[in-house]
Amino acid sequence: MAAAGNDKPRTAEEVVQAYARRVGDLEVEVELLKEENELLTSRLAAFQSSGAPTGDGVVHRGSEHDLYPGEIREVVLDVLRKAAENCQAGTRRADILKDVLANNEFHDEPRRRAQELKTAVKSYSGMTSAVKKKLHDLGIDPDPKVSKHIKVTYYGDQRYTAAMTSSGSDSRCGGKNLAADLIQRFF
Known part of the structure; x- marks a missing residue:
């Protein structure tokens, strides 16, 4: 063993033990760094997928999450x-x-979705399979019929619901009014 006050090992066995301790310490440090790297990598991936600005972004995200990408x-x-x-x-x-x-890529998705919704319910007179499919494609899903109305929910989020008549009486204006209401609530 090394003499008191002298930290340098003297024998071959002491040298091997010192290196073994050092290797053990480094292995622990490597494991801690791997865990930290995994944590930071997951945080970075979440940040990047959130669409939040990089650099000194103008706006920071709140707690709301995307119902569709972007x-x-x-x-x-x-x-x-x-x-x-x-x-x-x-x-x-x-x-x-x-x-x-x-300086920001913009696909005008809200306007595109609004236009698709207008087209889908333009002459709405009832929940047909075609209307139901188009609404579903836009993230609007009808719940089972209740009385004379159908409750629709946007991407399953109960904060965003609306009622549609089971059978529209005025398909000329009813579809336009329905589209305007759904666009305002959902897009």
């Missing part, structure tokens, strides 16, 4: 686009909104 980003950009349309040209606010919109 939903929150698309809704926020849609709101910014509408705000930009209502800004007076040549103002700082208009320039900021124009710049943010120009």
